[in-house]
Amino acid sequence: MLIGLASTKGSPGVTSTALTLAAVWPRPVVLLEADAAGGDLAYRARAAHGGPVSAHSGLLRLASELRGGTPDADAITGQAQLLACGVSLVPGVSCAAQTRGMGGIWSTIAGACTVAQVDVLADLGRLERGSPLMPLAAASHFLLPVASATLESVMHLSESLTDLMGALMIDGPATIVPLLVGPDTHAARDCADLDDVLARAGMPTEPTLPIPHDPKALARLEQGEQATGRLGRTLLLRAARAVTTALLGTTTDTATATGTGTGTQTGVGAA
DSSP: OEEEEEEOTTOOOHHHHHHHHHHHOSSOEEEEEOOTTOOOHHHHSOBTTSSOOOSSSSHHHHHHHHTTSOOOTTTTGGGOEEBTTSOEEEOOOSSHHHHHHTTTTHHHHHHHHHHOSSEEEEEEEEOOTTOTTHHHHHHOSEEEEEEESSHHHHHHHHHHHHHHHHHHTTTOOOEEOOEEEEOGGGHHHHHHHHHHHHHHTTOOBOOOEEEEOOHHHHHHHHTTOOSSHHHHTSHHHHHHHHHHHHHHOTTOOHHHHTTSSOSOOOSTTOO
8 A cells, every 4th residue: 555645835744744654554564755855864763773774775776676677566665774763764865856867767666666565655745746756646545645734734735736636636536635733732623624625625535634743752753762652652643543543444454455355444535
């Protein structure tokens, strides 16, 4: 299963949100930093061995290996590195110039994500209709646009989704589940307000899910603390678990959710 997370103008923390979800994901998962502007988790997080994230594996090497070949189920995991917080990360490029040098390999990368033996959370960064990352967005089973609880961010999200919908329909519509980052005390009201804005714009989105703004818990995660114990009981990690439950469903087994078996899917967007 491929899950894309994207930001729009004025939106905060799509990378932080992706890292948090990956830390509590209940199934094997890899976090792919695909942001066209460059990834930054290599500078913000520590590797499991205690040192920096290695520059010898990541998105650039993945693109190199996929050129001229058919994606296989191990392509994504082969470039993943384990972070101290327990997340498997495929580090992104260091700058936009490297992204431009990758050319039209993104459709192949999307194919590698969809055939991977693990779930893939792809940090798409700021996503626009002309972005080279549109193949990843279009191939996503779930697209999670991240907005902040401000009027400008909400309006930018609505306008961006309106522009993106045509392109996202190319390979079949992803299930769009907005995530709203903001104060936990206002979460229910803020999510309802965003749902109302999107409904008025005719956007076929699922109900918005809240992510608390909790920089202290995020810092602990980036510093290598795993999402268990006291950190796992913070508002941020509890909300992230609620998002995974909404997406995957509490009774959805791996085979069903990845389309490789039979059964009943109970998560967001289930028929």
